[in-house]
Amino acid sequence: MNNIIDRTIAFVQHTLANAESGHDWWHIQRVWNNTKLILQEEEADVLVCELTALLHDIADSKFHNGDETIGPRVAGEFLTQEGVDPTIVTHVQAIILNMSFKASLGVRTFHSKELEVVQDADRLDAIGAIGIARAFTYGGYKNREIYNPHIPVIENMDKESYKNTTAPTINHFYEKLLLLKDQMNTETAKRIATDRHVFMQQYLDQFYAEWQGVK
Structure with a gap:
């Protein structure tokens, strides 16, 4: 397991070397760390969770003309090249x-415990102090x-409205960030999210x- 994780890290670091700083290697590392933290208390397939955490933003649709298939495709091509089990x-x-x-x-067409874990790990990085920093970083990147x-x-x-929004960054708090606490899947993430939401x-x-x- 360690070998494929190490190779995945190297691949992601190389691929995201020039990424926007809210979606760069450091974001990936934080989501990976959050994933491992959640897995200390939640039962799920560790390899699937860690690989997904490392590869989830390998080709974010926001930076590829809205193409939502490119991320899964790039991740799949890499893992297949590495000889990872096709079911994984x-x-x-x-x-x-x-x-x-x-x-x-x-429309939601897929669900698994592993999705719950990694989705929570990613959403934890979208709230709190780091979430605020990332929101304004992306807003600046888009000149909002x-x-x-x-x-x-x-x-x-709805999905299309969210994809096409050009609203100011403060609006993003109400349209996404402040909603995430109540959308966490795992009890572990719910606890962590509470303090970050208050912040x-x-x-x-x-x-x-x-x-x-006001003074």
Whole structure:
């Protein structure tokens, strides 16, 4: 197992060497660490979870013209080249295709305990202090406004609306980040998410106070 994990790490580090910093190797490493943390308390296939955590953003559709098939395809090609059991390859691909927040807004056609674990690990990296940093990093990358009080939050977005949004980054808190705590699958992730959720709420309170010129 260690050999395939080590080779996967090397592949991901090379492939994402110039990635946007919210979706780079360090994001992958944090999600991998979160996955291992969750697996200390949750029962799931460790190899499937770790491989998926390492490969889940190998070709994020956001950076490939919205192509949601490219990530599973690149991951599958790599794992097949490495001689990984085809059932594991298929499972990893299915999780990558179905684990994103965007995917959860559409029709869900796949589920497994391993998906629950890695999805939670990824979502934990989208909230709290790091989640805030990543949100503004991506907003800057897309040249979005930080905040515009004249642009309302859109509640209950569908998949296409979410994919095509150009709203300010603060809106993203309400359209995704603050929703994630209640969408965690595992009891382990639910506990971790609670404090991170509170931190984001406190951050927003401070943000609005400063925006309005309150001491």
